[in-house]
Amino acid sequence: MSEQPRPYEPLTSENAALVLIDHQLGLMTGVRDYSTGELKHNVVALAKAAKALKLPIIVTTTARDSMWGPTFPELVEALPGVPIIDRSSVNAFDDPKVAQAITATGRKKLIFAGDVSATKLIIDSQPGSVILVGHSYGGAVITEAGTDPKVAGLVYITAFRPGQRRVG
Amino acid sequence: MPPILPPKDGYLFLDKTKFPDSFAGDVDRKTAVFMADSQVPWGVDALGGAITEPAWKSKSSWYLQVRDDKMIPYPAQQFMAKRAGATVVEVPRSHAIYVSNPKAVADLIEQAASGIK
Numbered sequence: 001m002s003e004q005p006r007p008y009e010p011l012t013s014e015n016a017a018l019v020l021i022d023h024q025l026g027l028m029t030g031v032r033d034y035s036t037g038e039l040k041h042n043v044v045a046l047a048k049a050a051k052a053l054k055l056p057i058i059v060t061t062t063a064r065d066s067m068w069g070p071t072f073p074e075l076v077e078a079l080p081g082v083p084i085i086d087r088s089s090v091n092a093f094d095d096p097k098v099a100q101a102i103t104a105t106g107r108k109k110l111i112f113a114g115d116v117s118a119t120k121l122i123i124d125s126q127p128g129s130v131i132l133v134g135h136s137y138g139g140a141v142i143t144e145a146g147t148d149p150k151v152a153g154l155v156y157i158t159a160f161r162p163g164q165r166r167v168g
Numbered sequence: 169m170p171p172i173l174p175p176k177d178g179y180l181f182l183d184k185t186k187f188p189d190s191f192a193g194d195v196d197r198k199t200a201v202f203m204a205d206s207q208v209p210w211g212v213d214a215l216g217g218a219i220t221e222p223a224w225k226s227k228s229s230w231y232l233q234v235r236d237d238k239m240i241p242y243p244a245q246q247f248m249a250k251r252a253g254a255t256v257v258e259v260p261r262s263h264a265i266y267v268s269n270p271k272a273v274a275d276l277i278e279q280a281a282s283g284i285k
Contacts, residue, residue: 026179026211066178067211089220131280132223133273135266136239137210139248146223152284154229155277158237158263161229161248162219 009109013053017107020047020059021092021114023075026068040074043113047078056105060085060098090144123148134159170239179209190238192264199267224252230280231256232265232273239263255283 009015023043028036050057057079062068064086070076071084087095092114102110123130123145129152134142139159146154171186182191187204195203231249233256235242240263249256257279259265259272266273 026209063211069178088218129284131277131284133277136263140219143222143224144219146227147221151223151227153280154224154227155280156229156231156249156254157273157276158232158234158240158245158265159248160240161222161224161231161251161254163222163251 011109011111013055015107016109016111017056017058017102017105018046018050018111019092019098019102019113020057020075021112022060022062022068023071023114024061024064024068025070025072027062028072040072044074044078046111046113047075050111051079055111056107057082058085058098058101058105059083060087060092060095062087062090090141123150126150131155133157136160175212178212180212181209182207191262192267193236193238193262194268195262195264200264203264203267222252224254228280228284229254230276230283232276233258234263234265235260237261237263237265255279 020043028039047057059071059075059079059082061071061084064070064084076084085095085097085101087098089095092098123132128150130150131153132142132146132151133155134140135157136159139156139161142154142156143160143162145151171183171190173181173183182204184204184207187207188195188197188200192200192203229252231245231254233242233245233249235258237245257272257276259269261268261272
């Protein structure tokens with residue numbers, strides 16, 4: 001608690017940037033808590049609002065050409081000329097290109113919207129230690145995400161438990 | 169063998185007609201058919217996906233081995249559970265254990281949580 005308390009700064013169009021993670025066709029089907037139509041509508045609205053406010057916008061995808069497919073067209077259309085940074089790592093924060101792009105905006109207030117990196121975001125947002133549970137292919141996901149210092153244990157439910165380099 | 173169909177546009181699906189028996193043989197038919205229809209496609213390249221540093225090398229782990237699983241065969245589960253010395257619990261039933269016997273899954277998570285201070 002030695003850190004100096006900093007006065008609260010609200011989000012403004014001068015201090016914030018928007019980071020959109022993995023809004024890809026192949027990942028839409030994994031969204032179960034609400035409809036994909038609603039998801040697209042919300043993300044496109046967020047992107048358009050950010051554009052209207054002239055916020056820097058970073059867009060990134062995971063394994064676009066080999067696995068999860070392109071960013072959905074409605075979002076690409078809403079953001080003409082915005083480059084899309086493709087990654088091979090699941091965790092967007094581990095990718096130097098994404099990190100550089102965010103740093104280059106000079107903005108300290110970051111607004112995130114994404115899904116695959118959700119595991120890491122959820123770990124980060126927990127007050128204490130977490131246990132990750134993976135079923136089937138999910139075992140590969142927790143094997144990768146589980147090195148986070150906050151992860152205290154891994155529970156595999158009839159799951160893949162890959163070693164280094166290759167799954168299976 | 170899991171009834172995986174030949175890849176289409178780089179994605180894999182399980183044969184819907186075989187899904188209920190091979191993935192969810194112990195789940196009521198109506199639910200199993202729904203699971204077959206609502207399955208999420210799987211990228212071909214996910215099978216060869218790279219792991220940078222396997223978390224199980226540094227973290228405690230637990231493994232629920234499911235004996236009658238037709239998706240990940242029991243011997244493969246045993247191999248993967250043993251490789252890093254997980255605490256193993258074993259139950260009968262299918263790959264859809266989280267639907268057919270959620271208590272077994274929840275119990276193992278509780279065991280893991282109480283084993284970690």
